[in-house]
Amino acid sequence: MYTYMEYLQKCYYKSIGWNEDNIYSNITATSNALLEFSIPNGIKIDNSNKTTDYSASSFTLSNQHQINGSLAYLYSSIPLTNTMGTKEISLQDAIAGFKIIEPVLLVNKQLNSNLNSKSSSLLYGRMYFPGSALEAMLIKRISENTQLLIKCISNPHLEKNGTMIVYLQNNKTKYSRELIFSTNELLLGVRCLYNLGSSLNSKINPNLIPKFDNSVVSIGTELWYAARTMSPGLSTALRYSTRSTSTGKPLTMTLAINPILGHVSSTYTVKTSVASTFCSKYDFNFFSYASNLSLGFELYSYSRKKNNLKSFPIKNDLPPTNTEILNQIRSIDNGYQIKPDLVSSKTLNNQAVTTAFQNLVNESDFSSVLKVSTSLNDKMMKLLWEGRCKDILVSTGVKIALNPTTNTPEVNRLGISFSYAC
Amino acid sequence: MAKESSASSSNSITKYQFTLSDESKERILKVLDYSKTIAHYGFIPFVLYLGWSATSNKPSILSLLSPFPSA
Numbered sequence: 036m037y038t039y040m041e042y043l044q045k046c047y048y049k050s051i052g053w054n055e056d057n058i059y060s061n062i063t064a065t066s067n068a069l070l071e072f073s074i075p076n077g078i079k080i081d082n083s084n085k086t087t088d089y090s091a092s093s094f095t096l097s098n099q100h101q102i103n104g105s106l107a108y109l110y111s112s113i114p115l116t117n118t119m120g121t122k123e124i125s126l127q128d129a130i131a132g133f134k135i136i137e138p139v140l141l142v143n144k145q146l147n148s149n150l151n152s153k154s155s156s157l158l159y160g161r162m163y164f165p166g167s168a169l170e171a172m173l174i175k176r177i178s179e180n181t182q183l184l185i186k187c188i189s190n191p192h193l194e195k196n197g198t199m200i201v202y203l204q205n206n207k208t209k210y211s212r213e214l215i216f217s218t219n220e221l222l223l224g225v226r227c228l229y230n231l232g233s234s235l236n237s238k239i240n241p242n243l244i245p246k247f248d249n250s251v252v253s254i255g256t257e258l259w260y261a262a263r264t265m266s267p268g269l270s271t272a273l274r275y276s277t278r279s280t281s282t283g284k285p286l287t288m289t290l291a292i293n294p295i296l297g298h299v300s301s302t303y304t305v306k307t308s309v310a311s312t313f314c315s316k317y318d319f320n321f322f323s324y325a326s327n328l329s330l331g332f333e334l335y336s337y338s339r340k341k342n343n344l345k346s347f348p349i350k351n352d353l354p355p356t357n358t359e360i361l362n363q364i365r366s367i368d369n370g371y372q373i374k375p376d377l378v379s380s381k382t383l384n385n386q387a388v389t390t391a392f393q394n395l396v397n398e399s400d401f402s403s404v405l406k407v408s409t410s411l412n413d414k415m416m417k418l419l420w421e422g423r424c425k426d427i428l429v430s431t432g433v434k435i436a437l438n439p440t441t442n443t444p445e446v447n448r449l450g451i452s453f454s455y456a457c
Numbered sequence: 458m459a460k461e462s463s464a465s466s467s468n469s470i471t472k473y474q475f476t477l478s479d480e481s482k483e484r485i486l487k488v489l490d491y492s493k494t495i496a497h498y499g500f501i502p503f504v505l506y507l508g509w510s511a512t513s514n515k516p517s518i519l520s521l522l523s524p525f526p527s528a
Contacts, residue, residue, distance in 0.1 A: 082524055082525060083524060084523070084524050084525060084526050086508070086516060086520055086521050087508065087511075087512040087516060087521075088512070089507075089508050089511040089512055090504075090505070090507075090508025090509070090511070090512070090521060092521070092522070092523065092524040093524050094524035094525070106501075106524065108501055108504045108505055108508070109504065109508075110504045110505075110507040110508040110511070112507075112511065158503075158504045158507060159504070160500045160501040160503075160504045162501055167497075167498075169497050169500060169501075171500050189493075189496070189497045191497075196493060457526045
């Protein structure tokens with residue numbers, strides 16, 4: 036689950052038209068959300084309040100080893116009017132899950148509509164108690180497509196009083212570039228991501244674009260150099276995201292390679308229905324021949340309030356189109372034949388089906404989600420339940436791992452967290 | 458002769474070298490230390506001030522500080 040401050044940062048990005056999916060570090064965001072989700076440890080209480088449209092505050096208490104807490108404040112130079120409290124927020128926005136990658140054209144349109152917020156900024160500070168460590172972040176938009184992001188941790192008890200990392204990001208619809216500098220090991224980095232395919236001009240009428248062309252292929256790479264230890268780093272990744280033409284269900288495939296460490300990681304994630312997603316990941320190292328298979332899924336359950344469903348006009352349209360598509364292929368005497376009268380209607384329905392599916396996902400009213408992930412080589416299993424109880428978002432989970440020496444299952448992590456925001 | 462040349466070479470070095478007395482070195486370190494502390498403890502009040510100044514109706518400091526919803 037995102038913290039309220041992370042959620043506000045996402046709302047800020049949305050209101051300035053900054054496309055986070057176009058950043059190299061988010062290329063595996065979907066599979067990370069399904070497999071690498073974190074389990075709360077101990078009890079944690081988070082209470083947040085959006086004081087005004089420009090500022091918000093948050094207070095956190097947790098009992099990890101000892102009782103500790105933190106106070107956070109956020110300032111945005113543009114009014115954050117598109118935010119919601121935990122009472123009415125949709126779970127899809129509050130929890131990291133399947134990310135539908137938008138084709139270039141849609142993103143382009145979104146960016147153009149937000150040209151007025153050219154030089155906006157966001158400041159965020161969090162102080163931890165006891166110890167008074169400071170976590171600070173600054174986002175400053177330099178031009179329409181460029182922003183400066185500075186993250187910093189200041190703690191008098193840390194070596195050199197903490198660390199700082201500076202990102203200079205240039206994000207365009209076709210490509211994105213990043214220059215990174217970190218004071219830790221004097222790390223220098225360059226990242227870029229390029230969206231393959233013909234560039235779609237926003238002047239073209241969206242209706243003229245082929246209806247099946249809603250896939251995105253992105254290729255990216257990163258180069259690192261640690262000046263203090265003189266050690267280099269390199270990785271490259273490919274992401275293919277598309278939607279099934281018949282059912283409109285989105286799927287994402289990624290392939291990430293690190294030639295220096297000899298690591299290859301491939302993932303396949305598919306949204307199997309409106310309320311479920313399945314993800315698999317296969318890791319392989321061609322130096323050590325070690326491999327690992329991870330599987331994960333998430334299941335949403337609908338809210339019991341039936342009156343909310345009436346507000347979805349698409350809900351009533353989808354079932355007939357779905358059944359129509361399923362019946363296109365009918366069995367005749369041990370063989371299958373495509374119904375000729377339905378094929379033409381399929382092409383007409385393609386766009387409608389994909390948008391209907393996406394709208395259904397976005398507008399469904401879910402009350403809770405169950406996430407399960409397992410890894411065969413690590414011999415562990417993670418279970419996480421996140422949902423809404425009254426107006427509070429609750430997240431509880433457990434991580435069970437097999438002890439390598441005694442071969443008995445052990446509880447590694449167990450916790451519950453409550454968060455309330457208004 | 459040899460003495461002279463060594464003296465002149467040391468002179469040429471000091472010409473381009475910016476020597477600091479121990480006192481001023483200490484002073485600079487102290488100033489840096491203070492500025493670090495000010496940045497550390499002043500960042501959150503700065504964020505709060507920006508939030509306060511951006512809002513047109515200037516909310517009270519208490520409502521800005523408190524993470525709990527005001528009734």
